[in-house]
Amino acid sequence: MLNLILFGPPGSGKGTQAALLVEKYKLLHISTGDMFRYELSNNTELGQLAKSYIDKGQLVPDSVTISMLRKRVEDNPDVGGIIFDGFPRTVAQAEALDVLLDDMGTSVSYLISLDVPDAEITERILLRGKTSGRSDDNDPEIIAKRISVYKSETTPVFDYYAEEGKSLKINGVGSIEEIFERICEEVDTL
Ligand code: AMP
Secondary structure (H helix, E strand, O other): OEEEEEEOOOOOOHHHHHHHHHHHHOOEEEEHHHHHHHHHHOOOHHHHHHHHHHOOOOOOOHHHHHHHHHHHHHOOOOOOEEEEEOOOOOHHHHHHHHHHHHHOOOOOOEEEEEEOOHHHHHHHHHHHHHHHOOHHHOOHHHHHHHHHHHHHHHHHHHHHHHOOOOEEEEEOOOOHHHHHHHHHHHHHOO
């Protein structure tokens, strides 16, 4: 199985690139952010709980996020591979993912990190906010919080997989096509 983690700060283009990668490599796309937004749009208890964190730019607690993710993976036993977008965001989530994939006789193939400077990230998120309808994309304070949470809680996940030689950094500045090409070059050599 080809199991990729698409990694990077908020606004680095993970969702856009994931959609292209899913198409090319026939992978299952799992975005925990999209899953929370779906729950919210259906006004479920999980959606309401997630909203209380999302609206502050904080992470939804690991226990909640991991069990939601686990269920999605277990519900799709026959896929050829998975692209994880926005997960894992903490080392505890990475450890849980490793156990889950190990139980399925597979593992993370690579973590691909999109490298984009802070100033460009904020600009991109504010631009996306004009059309995404996401309240967390429109408030500079929430955006700043999301970036700081990424630096403190999420970047250790890069180091976690780097220890196994699985973390790759890709220049995330350029056109969508250019960045996609850079990612494919790496994936094709796996
Ligand atoms: P995203 O669409 O990936 O930018 O996620 C939007 C928001 O959903 C984040 O700011 C978090 O509040 C929450 N979220 C998404 N994925 C996770 C995760 N793996 N762990 C915790 N919270 C998450």
